[in-house]
Amino acid sequence: MQSIENFMNELSSFIWGVPMLVLLVGTGIYLTFKLRGIQFWALFYAFKLIFSKAEKNAKGEISHFSALMTALAATVGIGNIVGVATAITLGGPGAVFWMWVTGLVGMATKYSEALLALKYRREGKYGMHGGPMYYLTYGANMPKLGFAFAIFTVIASFGIGNMAQSNAVAEVLSAEFEISSFTSGVVMLVLTGLVVLGGIKSIAKVTSILVPFMIAIYLTTALIIIFLNLEKVPDAFGLIFYHAFNPIAAGGGFIGATIAAAIRYGIARGVFSNESGLGSAPIAAAAAKTKEPVKQALVSMTQTFIDTLVVCTMTAIIILISPFWQEGMSAGELTMQSFAYNLGEIGGIVVLVATILFAYSTLLGWSYYGEKAFEFIFGEKSVKLYRVVFISIILVGATLKLELVWAFSDVANGLMAIPNLIALLLLSHIIKSETDRYFKL
16 A cells, blocks of 8 residues: 555656646746736726626526635635645745746636636536536547546545545544544535535535635634734745745754745645646536626636635735744644734634635535536436535545545646646637637727
8 A cells, every 4th residue: 555655646746747837837828928918907807797697598507606606615725724834834935926926827727717618518407517528528629638637537526625625624623622533524424415415506505605704704814913913014025025036044943945946836836726727617617607708717717816816825924924934833733823823722713614614615616526527427317426425435534544545636636737738728719719709809
């Protein structure tokens, strides 16, 4: 078993190496230029569209807002808490700058993914079908790559979208409240089952309430801490900008970081946080009730902005105005201690609750991604089977050690990105023509 785990870790490191990160960011840069920087000049309009009314007689099942909340449910997760801390501990404060860069160009990628998902979606017994497997098959005429993407998505949904999340919650509850992993697993299984068995409308209904609530609580707490430490905030931003281009020396328990490390870990954690380019979020976007692909694409673009440029930034500032980031703490402990340092026990509780809610919302979002991929492979009759299996595996994840699952999931995530990025590049002319038509550029 150890040899398998070592192999998967090496494979994960290879797949998520420099070439993949260059491809992800490079695709975002290419699409940014192709679309004339749409993430900048259309951002305010995109936010306005989030709350627009559903179009009459339009195909789809859920509103723009609900589609965005479902995607955010899967995206805003543990990565926003632990991922940011990991980037800082491994790459220094400068890694945050490169997370921002990833987020900015990733907005163009996210826009393009969603547009294609809407344009090439299909209607079926269990609602709309869309995502990379459909625009690879019907847009790029590459059905084998579409099938491969679907397989990798199903694997990822059981791993990083399910067992890794339930395990994270079980470990937190065990450490803080001595609740058994089995008990935690059963509770999560029941709570997830009550939502997932109802399909996308049920998931969207819950996430439309849960996601704004959990983000609001987290950001409100972060803003309170920032307000109480306003004099330290400029120094925190100074650290980010300075060390983005200058190495940081070792100090305390911090081992130091080169510029290359700042770039690598900033980009890697940014991609893991906002998932731009992986092809998961467009599966939810395809369910939006609209006649116009560009509209939901613009709404989807705000997902990356909210996740990376708002939530991750808040986490980073809290960490950098606290005295612990150079002490060599683990990533999870660093975020919790930083919040607790500024707000006492309440700060630690907020991070604890956020970890649980973020993980639970990720379960809900990824259940839909996996379901649609499973349906693409095995047909509509397989949907109910997938839901039952997905729910059952939650208990497995809560009670097992998951080092191998994490490595396997990382590999699946990386393999999802490759066919998706190929499709985005091949169909970039479609993305541009649809955008130009809508805005009459």
